[in-house]
Amino acid sequence: MLFLQYLVAGVLTGGLYGLIGLGIVIIYKSTKVFNFAVGALMTFCALVCVALVTNVGLPFWLALPISLAFAAFLGLLTERVGLRPLLAQPILTLIMATLAIESILYGTMLLFWEGYTISFPQGVLPGQTIFLGPIFIPHEFLYAFIVATACFVLVGVFFFKTQMGLRMRVTAESHVVAMALGINITRIFAMSWMLATVVGALAGIFIGNRLGLQVAITPSLAFKALPAIIFGGLDSLAGAIIGGLTVGILEKMAAGYIDPKVAEITPYIILLLVLLIRPQGLFGEERIERI
Amino acid sequence: MWRPCGVIDETYEQDLAIVRTFPQWTLTVAALGALALLPAYVSGVTLNTVNHIAITIVALHGVNILTGLTGQITLGQAAFMAIGAYSMEMMVRYWGLSFWIATPIAMLITGVAGVIIGLPSLRIKGFYLAMATLAAQFIVPWIIVNVRPDLTGGTDGLTVSPPSIGGLQLTSQESIFYLCATVAVFSTVFARNIARSRYGRAFIAIRDNDIAAEIMGIAVVRYKLLSFFLCSLYAGLAGCLYAIWMRGISVEHFTLHESIWYLGMLIVGGMGSVVGVILGAIMIRSLTILVTYIGPWIAVFLPPGTGTVLELGLGPIVFGVVVLAFLIYEPHGLARIWERFKAFYRLWPYSY
Numbered sequence: 001m002l003f004l005q006y007l008v009a010g011v012l013t014g015g016l017y018g019l020i021g022l023g024i025v026i027i028y029k030s031t032k033v034f035n036f037a038v039g040a041l042m043t044f045c046a047l048v049c050v051a052l053v054t055n056v057g058l059p060f061w062l063a064l065p066i067s068l069a070f071a072a073f074l075g076l077l078t079e080r081v082g083l084r085p086l087l088a089q090p091i092l093t094l095i096m097a098t099l100a101i102e103s104i105l106y107g108t109m110l111l112f113w114e115g116y117t118i119s120f121p122q123g124v125l126p127g128q129t130i131f132l133g134p135i136f137i138p139h140e141f142l143y144a145f146i147v148a149t150a151c152f153v154l155v156g157v158f159f160f161k162t163q164m165g166l167r168m169r170v171t172a173e174s175h176v177v178a179m180a181l182g183i184n185i186t187r188i189f190a191m192s193w194m195l196a197t198v199v200g201a202l203a204g205i206f207i208g209n210r211l212g213l214q215v216a217i218t219p220s221l222a223f224k225a226l227p228a229i230i231f232g233g234l235d236s237l238a239g240a241i242i243g244g245l246t247v248g249i250l251e252k253m254a255a256g257y258i259d260p261k262v263a264e265i266t267p268y269i270i271l272l273l274v275l276l277i278r279p280q281g282l283f284g285e286e287r288i289e290r291i
Numbered sequence: 292m293w294r295p296c297g298v299i300d301e302t303y304e305q306d307l308a309i310v311r312t313f314p315q316w317t318l319t320v321a322a323l324g325a326l327a328l329l330p331a332y333v334s335g336v337t338l339n340t341v342n343h344i345a346i347t348i349v350a351l352h353g354v355n356i357l358t359g360l361t362g363q364i365t366l367g368q369a370a371f372m373a374i375g376a377y378s379m380e381m382m383v384r385y386w387g388l389s390f391w392i393a394t395p396i397a398m399l400i401t402g403v404a405g406v407i408i409g410l411p412s413l414r415i416k417g418f419y420l421a422m423a424t425l426a427a428q429f430i431v432p433w434i435i436v437n438v439r440p441d442l443t444g445g446t447d448g449l450t451v452s453p454p455s456i457g458g459l460q461l462t463s464q465e466s467i468f469y470l471c472a473t474v475a476v477f478s479t480v481f482a483r484n485i486a487r488s489r490y491g492r493a494f495i496a497i498r499d500n501d502i503a504a505e506i507m508g509i510a511v512v513r514y515k516l517l518s519f520f521l522c523s524l525y526a527g528l529a530g531c532l533y534a535i536w537m538r539g540i541s542v543e544h545f546t547l548h549e550s551i552w553y554l555g556m557l558i559v560g561g562m563g564s565v566v567g568v569i570l571g572a573i574m575i576r577s578l579t580i581l582v583t584y585i586g587p588w589i590a591v592f593l594p595p596g597t598g599t600v601l602e603l604g605l606g607p608i609v610f611g612v613v614v615l616a617f618l619i620y621e622p623h624g625l626a627r628i629w630e631r632f633k634a635f636y637r638l639w640p641y642s643y
Contacts, residue, residue, distance in 0.1 A: 085619045091417045100614040107607030265433045268426035279415045
């Protein structure tokens, strides 16, 4: 029974990791940039959403789309200011650029929200914790899981069924080929940053509903999504959700059966193991290097 | 190596010298003299900052060898520093060793830990390696806090008693300054020599293309691990200095953000340049100090209540903006600006 409880908790947390991971994968697929700023971006958007609800007094269903629009704008801004001038630069430059953006966002958040825990008012999301026999399910995480699944389906449909998605996939394959086919790849980059930030913001908002948001801590939750996507393969959408679920379940199992403290580093141990054994992940493409 | 017109090397020693002309010697001696006299004419607060910069330079030389020369991205320098600082303090505390004996041993321990953490670099590179060091950056503090909190003090950390030399306790900022400055100068010379030796050239070859380097007969495995070892050696030394400078250690001092800042300083200074390391460390650390002075001036214009953490928030913002600006406009960093200035100075008033 306890096992089932851990499994459910793991699946629900894993859904969130998957959602954050999805944001990273979308950007990585099309721009080959690894977005370390995802944690700061999602926290920022979630804090904006909280501010809209508590300070401005908007109802949640109105604040949500506004903050998602803000997220899209923030993603666009990040891409335009930080990453666009650094097209086709070496990997360290790109990593450092996203880390610099992370730093700027982190500082800005500290300015406005300081270091306290900020959470949504109680009952913003309808419903309450569900008890299924001895298993309890936090309804916030259930919503998050449903939204995560919906996001995966929508992004999947977008990538594989629409014109824009086709362009994105071509860009992911090769920037040069995409340009030769007349695709405006900078627009694709902007699109993927917007999409990814919106997905991340959703994750942030659900985290904020359940756990509260703290400027110094919440961004580092996103680092736990890194093992998930490395596990699943960096350029695979399905890998993100499967990796997220695996990491989430293993984390909760470690918390339940070994020690809650061990759970903090379980994702990173998984990360190290995956890197040592199968660096390209489950569904990732193995790169063949040439000189 | 470009040298001024008329400077002709007649012996191998002259050819190998770092400081070669009379004006260079004058400047070097003058600079070292000024450094030695620094405590006489600056206040304790400034000296505190200078010490922090000196320690940062030591740590940054390590990052430069690993990331700047060998091209292996590390997001774990602060974790390495933590290993050095904690192993030093625990040897002093529980085995009764003196600081001067414990520090070299702590450096070796850090070096070995660095090699272990560097092992994934044999299979992976680029940001996959960054991930591995990132994992280390999370796992090391966790081990320090949770495995034996009775020995390491858990989240509270440990206080560090000042070391003594010849009956003199290194308690004042002045005495710590002399220690840190000496170490910083010697580690700079060492780093400079590594960079231009056979090892340094092997590192650079690996950075530029490791497959090509291997084909040219460079033992990539050995040099990559050596690079990790040297990087951690520097980190361990910096960690020990940090411990006696702070008079205490806690995992709070060795966070991921600190590691990111080291990388940022390297970018600002100039990757792979020893001069860049010094310039980058001075620039970023001074900027953060400057921000604490400017903060109250800006706070006047902000709505009340937001200004209290202004300094906390402004630091990361300024850091991020500066790093991003350097990445975009001067990817070779301050070192390149310094080179341009030198060329300009030599040729003035002619343009070439």
